[in-house]
Amino acid sequence: MDYTTLNAIIDHFEVQGEIGDLQTYGSGHIHDTYRLKNKQAGYPDYILQKINNSIFTDVDNLMHNIERVINHMQQKEENQTSRDTEDKMLSLVQTKAGKSYYQHADGSYWRMYLFLKGTKGYDLIENEKQAREGGRAYGQFMADLSDLDPTKIHEVLVDFHNIEHRLNQLNQAMTKDPKKRLKDLSPEVDFVTARTEQMKQIKQMGDAGKLPLRITHNDTKFNNVLLNEKDEAQCVIDLDTIMPGYMAYDFGDAVRTIINTAEEDEKDLEKIQLNMGLFKAFAEGFIEKTKDIITENEVYSLAQSCLLLPYIMGVRFLTDYIDGDHYYKIHSPHHNLQRARAQFELVKKLEGRFDEIQKTIQNISKKYSCH
Numbered sequence: 001m002d003y004t005t006l007n008a009i010i011d012h013f014e015v016q017g018e019i020g021d022l023q024t025y026g027s028g029h030i031h032d033t034y035r036l037k038n039k040q041a042g043y044p045d046y047i048l049q050k051i052n053n054s055i056f057t058d059v060d061n062l063m064h065n066i067e068r069v070i071n072h073m074q075q076k077e078e079n080q081t082s083r084d085t086e087d088k089m090l091s092l093v094q095t096k097a098g099k100s101y102y103q104h105a106d107g108s109y110w111r112m113y114l115f116l117k118g119t120k121g122y123d124l125i126e127n128e129k130q131a132r133e134g135g136r137a138y139g140q141f142m143a144d145l146s147d148l149d150p151t152k153i154h155e156v157l158v159d160f161h162n163i164e165h166r167l168n169q170l171n172q173a174m175t176k177d178p179k180k181r182l183k184d185l186s187p188e189v190d191f192v193t194a195r196t197e198q199m200k201q202i203k204q205m206g207d208a209g210k211l212p213l214r215i216t217h218n219d220t221k222f223n224n225v226l227l228n229e230k231d232e233a234q235c236v237i238d239l240d241t242i243m244p245g246y247m248a249y250d251f252g253d254a255v256r257t258i259i260n261t262a263e264e265d266e267k268d269l270e271k272i273q274l275n276m277g278l279f280k281a282f283a284e285g286f287i288e289k290t291k292d293i294i295t296e297n298e299v300y301s302l303a304q305s306c307l308l309l310p311y312i313m314g315v316r317f318l319t320d321y322i323d324g325d326h327y328y329k330i331h332s333p334h335h336n337l338q339r340a341r342a343q344f345e346l347v348k349k350l351e352g353r354f355d356e357i358q359k360t361i362q363n364i365s366k367k368y369s370c371h
């Protein structure tokens with residue numbers, strides 16, 4: 001996108017001061033994100049995002065959800081004066097027309113947030129303090145959303161973490177095989193097939209009414225928690241996928257990125273190892289903050305979710321690879337396959353230490369006297 005167009009778009013928002021530097025920012029797979037630096041001292045920097053509307057087709061509903069969640073969180077904070085609230089939540093910048101997003105003449109959709117000063121998101125976690133803080137942030141986020149009326153939230157991406165739906169999508173892609181890639185993918189397809197029944201467990205518990213349907217974040221990668229300079233969690237971001245879901249989804253997706261010593265798309269599978277110390281610290285933080293709402297079945301589901309979420313992501317990356325790479329941004333021709341292989345390797349490693357994962361969760365939930 002050229003600077004003249006970007007500046008014309010920025011001009012539609014209620015920006016204070018004057019924007020100087022403008023750079024692409026972050027490592028998200030879905031939207032185009034820009035950091036806007038203010039030329040004028042004392043005025044805020046901003047985050048500008050081009051919303052991927054081939055994935056989020058109903059931008060109005062999407063932005064409605066985000067506004068609802070931000071309002072809900074702000075009300076909570078106003079009622080809890082003991083909490084240090086400054087910069088703890090995303091703030092949308094309104095357009096000059098008084099809306100939370102802007103549609104450009106070319107059909108693209110844009111939104112703007114205040115840039116949260118002094119914060120950083122990490123693709124790779126660095127220490128146990130960060131892990132504990134991440135757990136506390138995602139746990140608190142879930143607890144805060146537990147009294148938000150679920151009927152007020154649109155299911156913007158239907159069946160997002162429904163494994164049966166994701167396996168159906170994989171089967172459809174395999175049937176079409178538009179790029180003729182399937183012939184080289186027997187190991188990956190066999191890996192998926194060998195685990196389909198086991199991976200349906202959380203969904204089946206939910207369908208049987210054994211897990212409460214909550215409002216969940218659904219994209220709890222570690223880089224969606226911003227930390228301050230002291231490695232304290234400051235804000236949970238990336239609110240696009242907030243929808244009804246199970247607690248396990250948010251736990252498992254975060255663990256996927258925290259326990260893994262390597263990047264999500266690591267090519268060298270030897271580098272994919274488990275850091276149990278980071279896992280334990282994350283689980284401690286998460287359970288500490290959800291101890292008053294978590295049920296016995298949910299405690300059980302947390303360990304299962306550590307296998308399910310990397311498996312789902314592997315299935316989705318593999319599906320996109322077979323489909324011809326339409327969904328995720330890729331940075332090399334076989335990037336989605338590399339991502340899928342890395343996620344499946346992680347599942348294998350997690351299977352090898354599943355008992356330890358389960359015991360750790362049980363011990364922590366006992367310590368916090370969970371149900």
Ligand code: ADP
Nearest residue numbers: 026028029030031033047113114115116121238
């Ligand atoms: P995506 O859905 O593409 O991952 P995100 O909303 O997570 O998009 O934003 C991408 C990156 O931009 C984040 O990982 C984070 O580093 C940065 N970011 C997003 N919003 C803010 C904000 N309000 N303040 C500071 N950094 C932000």
Ligand code: GN1
Nearest residue numbers: 027028029030031219238241264313
């Ligand atoms: C996408 O936008 P980003 O990078 O935070 C994806 C998540 C996946 C993630 C894998 C809307 O998240 O579901 O877990 O990539 N978001 C959507 O890294 O599909």
Ligand code: MG
Nearest residue numbers: 028223224238
């Ligand atoms: Mg993100």
